Amino acid sequence: MPRDLPVGNGTLLVNFDDQYYLRDLYYPHVGSENHTLGHPCRFGVWVETGGENGEGGQFSWVHDEQWERDLRYLPETLVTDVSLHNPGLGIRLDCNDAVDFHQDLYLRRITVHNDHDQSRQVRLFFHHDLRISEHDVGDTAYYEPTRRALLHYKEQRWFLMCAGRGGPATPDGPATELVDFGLNQFATGTKGVGDAEGTWRDAENAELGGNPIAQGSVDSTMALHLDLPAHGSAVAYYWVAIGQTFEEVTAIHRAVRSRGPETYLVRTSDYWRLWVNKEQFDYNDLPENLIDLFKRSLLVLRTQVNENGAILAATDYDIAQFGRDTYAYMWPRDGALVAYGLDLAGYSGLTQRFFDFCHRVVTKEGYLLHKYNPDQSLASSWHPWFENGERQLPIQEDETGLVVWSLWQHYVRFRDIEFIKPLYRGLIIRAAEFMVEYRDPETGLPLASYDLWEERRGVLSFTVAAVHGGLTAAAAFATAFGQDDLAQRYTRAAAEVRHGADICLWREDQNRFARMINRQADGSWDVDLTVDASLAGLFQFGMYAADDPKIVATMEAVRERLWVKTDVGGVARYENDYYHQVSTDIAHVPGNPWFICTLWLADWYIAKAGSREELEQALDILQWVAKSALPSGVLAEQIHPHSGAPMSVSPLTWSHATFATTVLHYLDRLSETEMCPTCARPVYSRDHTAARAEHEHPSEVAAS
Known part of the structure; x- marks a missing residue:
């Protein structure tokens, strides 16, 4: 049952369901300890x-x-x-x-x-x-x-x-x-x-x-x-x-x-x-209902962030009935992407604590493990250390890459050098060295790890893109700190990762990228050609441009093959997604619509748009999200493909972060597509309301 109303302060979190039961009461950490275990207080x-x-x-x-x-x-x-x-x-x-x-x-x-x-x-x-x-x-x-x-x-x-x-x-x-x-x-x-x-x-x-x-x-x-x-x-x-x-x-x-x-x-x-109004954004002509949901998303995000920096995936305890476990953990990937959205919105104080959390838990070898409890201890996992008679790392390597990538986005925005200084060696360089070494020397690609959906092990396109983004970010940090030798090392490794993706992941016969490849015992590749929404990562973290012909072809396949062909609509995770599956009519319902996957399509529309008119497709998806939210504004992980009812956990922190991020990407793209013909500067910036006034009423601004 979804949690329609979370209220909290970073140490105490109270969740209400749609019947107005008080269902969850977390203290002294968001996500731990739940003193009701989901039982209703009437x-x-x-x-x-x-x-x-x-x-x-x-x-x-x-x-x-x-x-x-x-x-x-x-x-x-x-x-x-x-x-x-x-x-x-x-x-x-x-x-x-x-x-x-x-x-x-x-x-x-x-x-x-x-x-x-x-x-x-x-x-x-x-x-x-x-x-x-x-x-x-x-x-x-x-x-x-x-x-x-x-x-x-x-x-x-x-x-x-x-x-x-x-x-x-x-x-x-x-x-x-x-x-x-x-x-x-x-x-x-x-x-x-x-x-x-x-x-x-x-x-x-x-x-x-x-x-x-x-x-x-x-x-x-x-x-x-x-x-x-x-x-x-x-x-x-x-x-x-x-x-x-x-x-x-x-x-x-x-x-x-x-x-x-x-x-x-x-x-x-x-x-x-x-x-929620600390930044005083200029929303241009963004519809009022989307502004409201943007602010609601920021507030819901805040309820899911622990005071020590742990960003919880979800605190809806009902999911425990399926496998006696919950989403009340800090996944470094989810956290990194949530932190990116919070940084875009100006909440650097929250994200600094998240990056400090990652600094404290990263292994001495330089990788982050599956997930963590709010108190920084290692959380439950189903990834083995030993399989098929061989030792393996039980990691999702995208989690390591995205933390470094997100940290660079943070630094670019806030330039908080003294905050970055203690993280440079202990987190950034340590993680970068791991990403350099944990690669196939023949292809340059990362070695196999678990995918972001936590279902399969291999060399996933999303993970490759995340590692490329992490290495590129580490190179930028090394340059900033004057260590040109390290910068060259990481830049070279990133280029080799990109080259490996061009050679091994791009499938010319399909005119799109593969979801995943796996090296077989005889040296050949087992290629997984399933269309997966996470292929959006190939442009989101900078490995390819959004208008690269390979990305255009791949994202068009995502749109055509994963759009749910019912009155509900939305984008599924991948073809024949079994998680909470309600329909076997794969041609029409490849899987349940996920908010994050649908918003990734909007993000692609935004990234390649060259005009306000080309942004309309993204605006339509933002409106789809608003229509599919609960009356409270809460976004679940996924929705029913026929009824639109929330499914799995609700709220999902990642859903709200992705909505907020997409709104901000939309506004930023507006500023890049509308230039003043006189001074060649943007006529609009979400961060500076004065920019609009200067161009709309120049005489008044000059007189003042």
Whole structure:
């Protein structure tokens, strides 16, 4: 089930699914530890419906089918904008969720609207199904009377849950102060042991048992009561403070009570609006919906980046049901391409931490391994060190090449020499030497490694392009540092890689590049001619120009053979892609549409465009992405080829990074295609709004 709404701050990440379940709660790292393991934390409502002494009422969880749900974000923020409506109960809820940008604090504001002609009591129920530190052995949940709150803890992980009633709204919005705080009802209990389902079952009769403590495999539920006038409303707040000690969480709790939870919501909204608009780009005539999705993509990207620089592929835990593993790791390839997009958008502080992370984990031999945990330890892998009786490196070499390539793009943009200095020997030169040596002396091509899809081993065109890009970048760094001998060594190696691609990967009989080749025991080549969207890498990292006839022919084959011929459209990864396959009609559905693959086609249109008119094809694809996103703006890894529903993990960090990168490539290409006939300078630059004004109103600019 996709995660429609991630909110986080780099150490705490909370994910909601499309039913508005709280499904993932990561702390103290984005991607680790998931203290729910994907189990739902429920939110329910009891509404008084009549009867003596208010005894008549009806309960409903907001994920039930009678609720109408609309899950979005407030514009330009990491604060949710959720609307819940139950016509049968005559009740509407407007919810805003956020993780404070500075403290490990999750908050929710709930504005409850009574649509009936009589006053009514409404009870809000909040359920907590934690597996602290990713297992349910030895947890404790208890009610703390002094703070009128529930606490869950195990070892150095503490969670304090509380709620309160807000004051009447002011002309400027919700009141900042609480009228009252604390729980009206609570229960702690055992779950998953024998017949015990959990305390959430108690909520369904609107009365919680009040058990004050439970240990082992436990959950808890709490309730807050609100009295609503006829056709009136009331505001409630719910918050969870997270820390490593009792003192930490109670200090956060005191601050929330003192300042008011509204203060935290407002300051978090203000912070993210400032963050996402830091560069003040001139978007030219880019449609408003694409600008919105560009900003949303940057914000979603930020939720998936750990404070220590780990860029997580995805944090949707549901994928674990297929192979008991997740995407919550740092793949150097994904990270390098995400960092490239973030650098284009101006977020060098984030990307510096990523490159530092890579510097810390690169092996002494100079290669990066399959993937890493957020704490920099080596992550799980299915790549063997030994196969067919021989030793082999369990690597995807494109990951090493792309980190160096991305780092050079970073340096070109920011010229942060003192940041680069400690990385030069330990990361750049070390990786470059590995890439030089890990090659076939006969062809000059890299030796076999695993492909970017992690499915096959060989000499992949994408990997060859990434290694060429990495060697070219290393040569540029060596030149910058005055080491001309190394620069020549890496330039020569890159040229040999390019020559090997011309000779071995280009297939004249097919008029396109092969996806992959493998050297056989007799010295011949086994050639994989499958059309693969990753062939776009041949131009993306600089080995070939986008308008090179070989690239044109190859990308036209990608477009013709991989475009999904349904009403949904989009580009598949490769022909007969089996991953989450839903159709065997390969002629029409070669695979499920992937956002990154579809955007690579747009990137090619952009790279070869010579005019605004030639950019229209790319703009059409950007609009396709916007149409295929969730209402919240979240992009999955892939979508269903017939329904367009999200598939696999959601959000996929790489999808959002590729969208942001493609938008920026589009804007930059605009500046190259529109030149002033008088001064021969671009009439537009996304980085400099003054450039447009100077050319559109030269007399006014001169007068000022």
